Amino acid sequence: MKSFIEYMAVELHLEDPKSDYPNICAGTDRYAMYKVGPVLSVSHGMGMPSISIMLHELFKLLHHANCTDVTILRIGTSGGIGLESGTVVITKQSVDATFMPKFEQVILGKTVVRSTDLDTDLAEKLLQCSKELKQFHTVIADTMCTMDFYEGQARLDGAFCSYTEKDKQDYLAKAYASGVRNIEMESLVFAAMCKLSGLKAAVVCVTLLDRQKGDQVSDSHEVLHNLELRPQILVGYFIKSQLGSSGKI
Ligand SMILES: O=P(O)(O)O[C@H]1O[C@H](CO)[C@@H](O)[C@H]1O
Numbered sequence: 422m423k424s425f426i427e428y429m430a431v432e433l434h435l436e437d438p439k440s441d442y443p444n445i446c447a448g449t450d451r452y453a454m455y456k457v458g459p460v461l462s463v464s465h466g467m468g469m470p471s472i473s474i475m476l477h478e479l480f481k482l483l484h485h486a487n488c489t490d491v492t493i494l495r496i497g498t499s500g501g502i503g504l505e506s507g508t509v510v511i512t513k514q515s516v517d518a519t520f521m522p523k524f525e526q527v528i529l530g531k532t533v534v535r536s537t538d539l540d541t542d543l544a545e546k547l548l549q550c551s552k553e554l555k556q557f558h559t560v561i562a563d564t565m566c567t568m569d570f571y572e573g574q575a576r577l578d579g580a581f582c583s584y585t586e587k588d589k590q591d592y593l594a595k596a597y598a599s600g601v602r603n604i605e606m607e608s609l610v611f612a613a614m615c616k617l618s619g620l621k622a623a624v625v626c627v628t629l630l631d632r633q634k635g636d637q638v639s640d641s642h643e644v645l646h647n648l649e650l651r652p653q654i655l656v657g658y659f660i661k662s663q664l665g666s667s668g669k670i
Pocket residue numbers: 466467468496497498499570605606607
């Protein structure tokens with residue numbers, strides 16, 4: 422989060438050699454938050470419960486700070502399906518582990534179903550940015566969001582596994598056929614909460630491996646670090662172009 426803010430400071434020409442970027446949320450270890458100019462960068466931990474707490478608190482903060490015209494972008498990593506590792510996926514729709522575009526939450530003992538639509542126009546603008554950048558392959562596709570990294574994502578290498586390689590491949594093939602091209606663990610509640618709050622939102626994740634070829638993320642730290650920079654580069658370029666065209670920088 423801090424390195425993204427340092428990167429944005431340079432991109433937006435807002436860097437100050439004397440300034441360090443403090444963690445605005447240093448009083449809690451739940452997440453970290455950094456800011457430069459109009460850009461906030463916040464960590465969200467792993468999984469839907471973690472990101473949903475952060476989003477509740479972030480939305481309240483944005484409200485009390487009278488922020489307007491807010492765009493929220495989740496950047497992160499994912500497992501790909503049928504894509505070369507390093508491909509960046511901009512989420513068209515976030516779907517659950519049964520490939521349905523809905524987020525279910527039990528509230529007061531009743532199941533509430535919320536839509537996980539994301540902003541189509543924003544996704545297209547991000548894709549256009551990637552075409553201008555010409556640095557890596559980017560697609561718009563559905564993202565499957567799961568409750569778990571191992572059995573929830575059909576891995577065979579967790580502590581428990583109750584299915585075969587063939588079962589795994591059949592499930593991933595069904596996901597692919599339904600339009601899913603990557604798997605991660607936060608987009609469902611992220612999309613549902615951003616839609617509910619009326620904020621424009623997008624999910625941009627790089628794929629670290631092709632799940633039809635394996636389960637383990639086994640590239641070197643250096644290779645993985647370079648792949649992880651891709652969503653930052655794309656979103657950084659987008660933020661810069663948006664702020665430039667609206668005369669805010
Ligand atoms: O790269 P991040 O944002 O952590 O996202 C992905 O990586 C984590 C699993 O390794 C999950 O949080 C998943 O959604």
